[in-house]
Amino acid sequence: MAPTASREGLVLQTCALSKHFGGVQAVNGVDLAVPPGDLRAIIGPNGAGKTTLFNLITGDIAHDTGHIYFAGEDVSGLPPQRLCRRGMGRTFQITSIFRRLTALENVQTAFLSYHHRHFNLLAPARRFYRDEALGLLERVGLHEQATKPSGILAHGDQRRLELAIALASAPRLLLLDEPTAGMAPRERHEIMALVARIAGDTGLTVVFTEHDMDVVFAVAQRITVLHQGTVLAEGVPAEVRANGDVQRVYLGQTH
Amino acid sequence: MGVVGAAGSLALSARSWVALVVVALAVAPLVLPSFFLQLLTEIAIIGLFATAFNLLMGFGGMVSFGHAAYFALGAYTAALLVKRAGVPLLAALAAAPLVAAAGALLFGFFIVRLSHTYFAMLSLAFAQIVFTVIFKWKALTGGDDGLLDVWPPSLLKSPAAYYYFTLIVVGLCILALHAIVDSPFGYALKAVRENPRRARYIGIDVRRHQLAAFVISGAFSGVAGSLFAFYNGSVFPDFAYFTKSFEPLVVALLGGVQSFFGPLAGAFGFKILEWLISRQWPVYWPLVLGGIVVVVIVVLPSGFVGLVGGRRWRRQPAVKA
Numbered sequence: 001m002a003p004t005a006s007r008e009g010l011v012l013q014t015c016a017l018s019k020h021f022g023g024v025q026a027v028n029g030v031d032l033a034v035p036p037g038d039l040r041a042i043i044g045p046n047g048a049g050k051t052t053l054f055n056l057i058t059g060d061i062a063h064d065t066g067h068i069y070f071a072g073e074d075v076s077g078l079p080p081q082r083l084c085r086r087g088m089g090r091t092f093q094i095t096s097i098f099r100r101l102t103a104l105e106n107v108q109t110a111f112l113s114y115h116h117r118h119f120n121l122l123a124p125a126r127r128f129y130r131d132e133a134l135g136l137l138e139r140v141g142l143h144e145q146a147t148k149p150s151g152i153l154a155h156g157d158q159r160r161l162e163l164a165i166a167l168a169s170a171p172r173l174l175l176l177d178e179p180t181a182g183m184a185p186r187e188r189h190e191i192m193a194l195v196a197r198i199a200g201d202t203g204l205t206v207v208f209t210e211h212d213m214d215v216v217f218a219v220a221q222r223i224t225v226l227h228q229g230t231v232l233a234e235g236v237p238a239e240v241r242a243n244g245d246v247q248r249v250y251l252g253q254t255h
Numbered sequence: 256m257g258v259v260g261a262a263g264s265l266a267l268s269a270r271s272w273v274a275l276v277v278v279a280l281a282v283a284p285l286v287l288p289s290f291f292l293q294l295l296t297e298i299a300i301i302g303l304f305a306t307a308f309n310l311l312m313g314f315g316g317m318v319s320f321g322h323a324a325y326f327a328l329g330a331y332t333a334a335l336l337v338k339r340a341g342v343p344l345l346a347a348l349a350a351a352p353l354v355a356a357a358g359a360l361l362f363g364f365f366i367v368r369l370s371h372t373y374f375a376m377l378s379l380a381f382a383q384i385v386f387t388v389i390f391k392w393k394a395l396t397g398g399d400d401g402l403l404d405v406w407p408p409s410l411l412k413s414p415a416a417y418y419y420f421t422l423i424v425v426g427l428c429i430l431a432l433h434a435i436v437d438s439p440f441g442y443a444l445k446a447v448r449e450n451p452r453r454a455r456y457i458g459i460d461v462r463r464h465q466l467a468a469f470v471i472s473g474a475f476s477g478v479a480g481s482l483f484a485f486y487n488g489s490v491f492p493d494f495a496y497f498t499k500s501f502e503p504l505v506v507a508l509l510g511g512v513q514s515f516f517g518p519l520a521g522a523f524g525f526k527i528l529e530w531l532i533s534r535q536w537p538v539y540w541p542l543v544l545g546g547i548v549v550v551v552i553v554v555l556p557s558g559f560v561g562l563v564g565g566r567r568w569r570r571q572p573a574v575k576a
Contacts, residue, residue: 058456060452079455080452080455080456081455081456081458081459081460081461084455084456084457084458085458090456092452096450096452096456097450098445098446098449098450098453098454099449099450100449101445101446101449106446108442109443109446110458113457113458113459114457114458117439118439118440118459118464119439119467120438120439120440121434121435121471122438124434124437124438125437125442126437128439165457166456168457169458
């Protein structure tokens with residue numbers, strides 16, 4: 001599919017993106033267009049291709065066909081570390097942190113890398129970006145846990161920490177793969193409110209997947225519905241809620 | 256860096272331990288016969304080798320089964336330069352880590368592309384290649400006969416003089432490695448160890464970082480090899496043999512891979528035990544060593560340093576259950 005002129009204004013665009021695993025077409029011709037400042041939910045039943053789509057966009061796995069544009073540039077095939085440096089951040093469905101480092105060291109390391117200091121061999125690292133890291137930890141509500149090894153933090157706190165790690169790279173686009181997985185309902189709303197607040201303050205564009213429909217309809221500006229690897233519907237929450245196809249394959253099911 | 260732990264009777268801070276050890280080592284030649292000075296010299300060299308090895312294993316999460324390659328490259332570089340080219344000792348010692356680092360860069364380029372068992376096996380394979388080249392290239396290396404009469408200049412020939420010299424070189428190297436572990440590079444290395452995938456998503460090129468650590472580790476292993484060449488007065492192909500590669504692994508495991516000073520403590524325990532047991536029952540040393548390794552791994556996973564209240568990881572506060 002030929003990229004269109006409208007790509008200029010978009011933070012993220014995928015064109016006819018496809019990926020199959022053996023006989024399973026996990027992602028099948030997905031066209032996604034995310035404008036700046038969007039808070040986009042990607043929903044769909046288990047196996048709809050949400051995580052695979054994230055893995056394709058962030059360079060974790062190679063796609064079969066199609067293109068990925070980030071801030072107007074073709075980034076198809078770039079590895080995660082290059083995409084991170086261009087401003088694409090991500091969190092994982094299963095919490096991904098540096099467990100034997102303290103919360104503070106987790107975030108400091110992300111800052112060190114972002115500022116290209118990670119090949120400095122001789123200066124003590126604990127001095128670098130300490131205030132910045134503590135500031136970010138405070139932002140996500142982990143200020144008091146800063147010097148604890150991150151592996152012993154409560155599950156919800158580890159997810160907050162992963163958010164802080166991703167934010168340390170000053171992303172323009174943040175992809176959150178089920179940021180509230182395993183959390184109690186109240187905490188889910190808290191963390192998504194936090195994400196929405198940070199996005200609002202910084203102009204960050206957020207794309208997230210989520211199973212809890214209350215959360216999705218509470219915070220998402222637009223919703224893309226995936227079903228069997230293809231985009232079934234897209235629109236503002238009210239449109240998606242009213243869409244017959246969506247009701248049939250997804251919202252009607254118990255979740 | 257306060258006093259660590261509560262219950263332990265030997266609860267000194269890391270800094271106090273270092274000060275104590277440095278003072279003891281400095282006065283050792285005044286009280287110990289030269290046999291023990293030679294033993295301590297060897298302990299310092301093996302300790303450096305194991306500490307360099309542990310930069311990869313403990314801090315980078317990479318287990319090399321072929322570190323003898325870089326030890327041998329350092330040893331042969333220094334020995335050949337002094338013996339065949341008449342280069343002064345210090346210049347030969349300076350060249351050794353460069354050659355070892357070049358070898359580590361060449362082999363490491365391929366090795367860091369693999370992980371876990373494959374990483375270990377490829378590192379072993381490259382070390383066996385180094386061994387074979389040294390063994391077969393008789394014109395340069397003397398082959399099986401090795402290179403003999405590789406002695407330091409007369410100034411450093413006495414056991415006490417070479418002991419002090421080794422102590423200074425090893426001490427500087429240990430300080431450098433300690434700084435590296437605590438540097439931004441060290442933080443990123445630990446991040447790669449903990450979670451390579453997450454490390455990529457904070458912008459770290461994981462393979463490049465692993466390769467850099469591999470080269471640094473190889474360079475310091477080369478320093479250890481060059482010091483050993485002049486301590487031993489000769490170099491042999493088995494410096495590169497796989498049994499030599501397992502020495503830093505065993506030493507680091509005994510001392511504690513999770514602590515920066517573990518491999519040094521391990522080198523001390525290893526050589527002292529070897530001396531005590533080989534003296535009485537030389538045949539049974541490997542058997543006893545095997546038993547000790549089993550006991551340490553099962554009962555004392557944090558190694559000898561676990562006995563003296565060392566923290567499992569530096570700068571990680573003790574955690575109450």
